[in-house]
Amino acid sequence: MDRKKKRVRIFAYTKVNLGDDLFIKILCERYPDITFYLFADKDTKAVFKGCRNLRCYDYLWPRRMLRVLRMLGINNVNDDQLLGKLFKLDAYVYIGGSIFIQGNFWRNALQNRYAQLIEGKPNFVMGCNFGPFESKEYLSSYRRLFQNYTDVCFRDEYSYQLFKEMKNTRHGSDIVFGIAGLPQPEVIKAVGISVINLELPARKEIVQYAKQYDAKMAEIAEVFIRKGYDIYFYSFCKAEGDEEAIERIVELISPTLRKQSFSHYYRGDLDAVLQSLASMEYIIATRFHAMILGMVLKKPTYPIIYDEKMKHVLEDMKFAGNYSLLSEVGDIIPQEMIVDFTENAQDVTRQVADSHKHFTAFEKYINEN
Known part of the structure; x- marks a missing residue:
C-alpha cells in the first residue's frame, strides 16, 4: 500500500x-x-x-x-x-x-x-x-x-x-x-570578490569599518588587475545592499583599470551565479556562503570575517589558512594574497x-x- x-x-x-x-x-x-x-x-x-x-x-x-x-x-x-x-x-x-x-x-x-x-x-x-x-x-x-x-x-x-x-x-x-551537481566550467584568470554593505542600519556595530573596507576591496581589485586578472564582484542579496556596496567600490577603482572589473548581481538565477563562481581562480569571501561555496568548488578562498558565525565554522574545520577579521581589513597587503591563496586550499570532504x-x-x- x-x-x-x-x-x-x-x-x-x-x-x-x-x-x-x-x-x-x-x-x-x-x-x-x-x-x-x-x-x-x-x-x-x-x-x-x-x-x-x-x-x-x-x-x-x-x-x-x-x-x-x-x-x-x-x-x-x-x-x-x-x-x-x-x-x-x-x-x-x-x-x-x-x-x-x-x-x-x-x-x-x-x-x-x-x-x-x-x-x-x-x-x-x-x-x-x-x-x-x-x-x-x-x-x-x-x-x-x-x-x-x-x-x-x-x-x-x-x-x-x-x-x-x-x-x-x-x-x-x-x-x-x-550541495550536489555543481558546475565545472573552464577556469578563467579571474578573482571573485563577494561583498557586504557595512552601511546598513542593521550593521551599526561594524559600520565604522565601511570606508576602510570599501577602499581595501578596491585596492585588492587594482592589484590583481595589474597582475592580469579580471575581477568579478558578487552581490548575494540586493535587499541587504550588496549592489550598493559594489557600486561604491567600483567607483574607487582607477578609471583606467575599471574596465577589467565586472559585477554579478544575484537576482534569483541560482545556476548562473554558481556557474560564474565555479569559473573563478580565487575567491575573496566576505559573505558566509561565498566562503562555503568557494571551498566546495575547491577554490583557494580568503575569508574576511565580519561575523562570529564565520569564525566559528573555520574553527570547527580547523582551518589553517589565512583570513582577516573585518577590524583588521586595513592591514591586508594585496600583493601578498597570491601566497595566501596557495595556503588556503581546503579539503572539505569531511564537511x-x-x-x-x-x-x-x-x-x-x-x-x-
Whole structure:
C-alpha cells in the first residue's frame, strides 16, 4: 500500500538571498517525493518556478481568510494554524542560518516562533547558528522554545554547546557543503570578490569599518588587475545592499583599470551565479556562503570575517589558512594574497559528509511514517 505523500511547510528567509535560496533548493531537491509549501513574495516565487515539488504562495491570501474568520467571530486561529489545516500539513521545517539573533524586538519574534509550530506534528529546525545574543533571559527563553521541536540541528559547535544538554539538539557542517551537481566550467584568470554593505542600519556595530573596507576591496581589485586578472564582484542579496556596496567600490577603482572589473548581481538565477563562481581562480569571501561555496568548488578562498558565525565554522574545520577579521581589513597587503591563496586550499570532504546530519531526524520521520 502506497504511503500518503507528505506535505511539509517550509519557513525560511525569503529576500532573494543566495545562501537561503540554496537551503530551499537543497531541501526540495533532496526530497522530490515530498510536497513543500512556502509563503513568499513574487521575486522568491520566480526563483523556484521550476521546482516541481515546491508550492509557493503569496502572504496575503491567508491573511484575507483570517479577516473573514474574524468577521464570523472565529478568533482562536492564527495564520500558521490556518495554513496547517488548509493544506493538511504533516510537518514543519524552519531552515536558515542566522535566524536566532537577539534583536530589539526579540520577544515578538519568539512569540511568532511559538505560533508557527504545528501542534501534534513534527517540527524541525535545520541549518542554523545561535546568536549573537546578550542576555541570559534570551538564552533561557530559547531553551524553552526548543523543547517544542522534534529536532534542532545547528551548523557550528559553539551553538550546539549552548544547548547540548537537550536531547533533541545536534550539529553538522553547513548545509551548503552538501550541495550536489555543481558546475565545472573552464577556469578563467579571474578573482571573485563577494561583498557586504557595512552601511546598513542593521550593521551599526561594524559600520565604522565601511570606508576602510570599501577602499581595501578596491585596492585588492587594482592589484590583481595589474597582475592580469579580471575581477568579478558578487552581490548575494540586493535587499541587504550588496549592489550598493559594489557600486561604491567600483567607483574607487582607477578609471583606467575599471574596465577589467565586472559585477554579478544575484537576482534569483541560482545556476548562473554558481556557474560564474565555479569559473573563478580565487575567491575573496566576505559573505558566509561565498566562503562555503568557494571551498566546495575547491577554490583557494580568503575569508574576511565580519561575523562570529564565520569564525566559528573555520574553527570547527580547523582551518589553517589565512583570513582577516573585518577590524583588521586595513592591514591586508594585496600583493601578498597570491601566497595566501596557495595556503588556503581546503579539503572539505569531511564537511560535505557531515552536512547531511541536518536531515537525519527529518529522514527518520519520513521513513517511519
